[in-house]
Amino acid sequence: MSQVQIRLERITMRFRRRGQEPFTALQDVSFEVEAGRFVSVVGPSGCGRSTTLSIIAGLLTPTSGEVWLDGQPVSGVQTNVGFMFQRDALFPWKTVLDNVMAGLIFRKVPRQKARDKALEWIRRVGLSGFEHHYPYQLSGGMRKRVSLAQTLVYGPQTLLMDEPFSALDVQTRDLMENELLALWQELRKTVLFITHDLEEAIALSDEVIVMTAAPGRVKARYAIDLPRPRNVLDIRTDLHFMQLYEQIWADLRDEVMASHSGIRSTS
Amino acid sequence: MEQRSVNTRLVWTVRIVLLVGFLAFWEGGVRAGILDPFFYSSPGQILTRLAQWTRDGSIFQHIGITLWEMMLGFTIGTLVGMVLGFIMARSAYLGAIFEPVMALFNAIPRLVLAPLFILWLGLGIGSKVVMSLALVVFVVFFATYTGIREVDPALIANARILGAGSNDLTRHVLIPSALSWIFSSLRTSVGFALIGAVVGEYLGSTRGVGYLVSFAESMFDAGGVFAGLVVMVIMAGGLDFLIGRVEARLTAWKPQHGR
Numbered sequence A: 001m002s003q004v005q006i007r008l009e010r011i012t013m014r015f016r017r018r019g020q021e022p023f024t025a026l027q028d029v030s031f032e033v034e035a036g037r038f039v040s041v042v043g044p045s046g047c048g049r050s051t052t053l054s055i056i057a058g059l060l061t062p063t064s065g066e067v068w069l070d071g072q073p074v075s076g077v078q079t080n081v082g083f084m085f086q087r088d089a090l091f092p093w094k095t096v097l098d099n100v101m102a103g104l105i106f107r108k109v110p111r112q113k114a115r116d117k118a119l120e121w122i123r124r125v126g127l128s129g130f131e132h133h134y135p136y137q138l139s140g141g142m143r144k145r146v147s148l149a150q151t152l153v154y155g156p157q158t159l160l161m162d163e164p165f166s167a168l169d170v171q172t173r174d175l176m177e178n179e180l181l182a183l184w185q186e187l188r189k190t191v192l193f194i195t196h197d198l199e200e201a202i203a204l205s206d207e208v209i210v211m212t213a214a215p216g217r218v219k220a221r222y223a224i225d226l227p228r229p230r231n232v233l234d235i236r237t238d239l240h241f242m243q244l245y246e247q248i249w250a251d252l253r254d255e256v257m258a259s260h261s262g263i264r265s266t267s
Numbered sequence B: 001m002e003q004r005s006v007n008t009r010l011v012w013t014v015r016i017v018l019l020v021g022f023l024a025f026w027e028g029g030v031r032a033g034i035l036d037p038f039f040y041s042s043p044g045q046i047l048t049r050l051a052q053w054t055r056d057g058s059i060f061q062h063i064g065i066t067l068w069e070m071m072l073g074f075t076i077g078t079l080v081g082m083v084l085g086f087i088m089a090r091s092a093y094l095g096a097i098f099e100p101v102m103a104l105f106n107a108i109p110r111l112v113l114a115p116l117f118i119l120w121l122g123l124g125i126g127s128k129v130v131m132s133l134a135l136v137v138f139v140v141f142f143a144t145y146t147g148i149r150e151v152d153p154a155l156i157a158n159a160r161i162l163g164a165g166s167n168d169l170t171r172h173v174l175i176p177s178a179l180s181w182i183f184s185s186l187r188t189s190v191g192f193a194l195i196g197a198v199v200g201e202y203l204g205s206t207r208g209v210g211y212l213v214s215f216a217e218s219m220f221d222a223g224g225v226f227a228g229l230v231v232m233v234i235m236a237g238g239l240d241f242l243i244g245r246v247e248a249r250l251t252a253w254k255p256q257h258g259r
């Protein structure tokens, strides 16, 4: 029997704007993610995906609705989650080692132990030899690896990932996706992964949630029953992959068009 | 854009030729009677004066005093600027109330306060330290204030999710961000510290490099004035070199550093 790790109940988020009508970014969003599952959220840009992640992490408080994380109602910033930001959020003045250690130091783990654990994770993400580099000295892909290590080093059960690979070139991205899958296969964390790339969503996930153009609502949910372990490069030519892609894209396309023309989707 | 490479040896050769040419022209002009040494002195005269100051050792005392005043002014000014900047950046109300006040004070040409400081604090080093401090404090204040206000919100969010409490946030995010701004204004603040000390000395004192210039001036000794200026240029150059070294070390995490 599987237990629910993330639960959103009728989340509505309205942003107040100076001199304008409040803007509804999310409208009655409900879904849940079972422990150990890899779930992706796709939707047109601006549909409130980043907002959703921030709410789950407790960085934002929803206007109404409730969020439960690991059976506990979310209030305030959650420290039992890992969060990978869309933009780089590494500390520019810390070396790779100090960046990866940060979460442990904040948790008052003794320095020597924190260092050993950080070094272990730096090795696991393939960055041995770069411990004393600063973020600016690393490529985009390497910085993402540091973020991943920084996030995993303190062992959060839930990973919230906001378009983590969208800024990478295609080759690096494929590589990172495969490595993420391998890590996930081994660690069995619950992952909520945001992307605008449907191929990426299908290739990685057990389930894909499609959101509507703003105000964001859950439009549809698709189970991705492709066998694991997967290789994101090979899977794209799989017949079933292509069928799923066709099916979900039909849904997503309407929303992307709606968000471009500014017309609100009614389906 | 294409990277232009410069031949450093050529650059230095031209620099030295220009300098030597300028000095030769100056000396020659004086000797030929075109330039009046009463107003323009001459390189020879200046050298003689510098040699004399070095021989009797008096110049080192004056330099020492000026450096000491400027160091005190710099240190106290930096500390006060950091504390004020930090408090105002962290408190929405204090920031809103006092930021315009600080900007207003900053707009005053503070060198005109020097006579006041001398009036209040006398001819000793106190007035010079305060003058120097008054210049430094604003530079550091605005650097700290901006550094903390402008810190990337994603960094703060990341730190908090990584488990940072409010002290961790201050220590690992806010202070490093402020320090990076303070370091990048180090040249300005150290330069201001020197200016403050020298101007204070010039306007009223019995010691220091500024006093040397003011004394020579009162004796209509152009050679002494120029010699004092040369000493200041050397001091400023030396400080600039030191700062370059320190800066490269402190901002190793920044994309381009040093020169």
Ligand SMILES: Nc1ncnc2c1ncn2[C@@H]1O[C@H](COP(=O)(O)OP(=O)(O)O)[C@@H](O)[C@H]1O
Residues within 6 Å of the ligand: A015, A016, A017, A023, A025, A043, A044, A045, A046, A047, A048, A049, A050, A051, A052, A214
């Ligand atoms: N703090 C905020 N204030 C006002 N509007 C916001 C704020 N954050 C997000 N929004 C708006 O909410 C909408 C959803 O944003 P976001 O969650 O970032 O979308 P996505 O990540 O799906 O592209 C956007 O239109 C954005 O402009």
Ligand SMILES: [Mg+2]
Residues within 6 Å of the ligand: A049, A050, A051, A086, A162
């Ligand atoms: Mg987003």
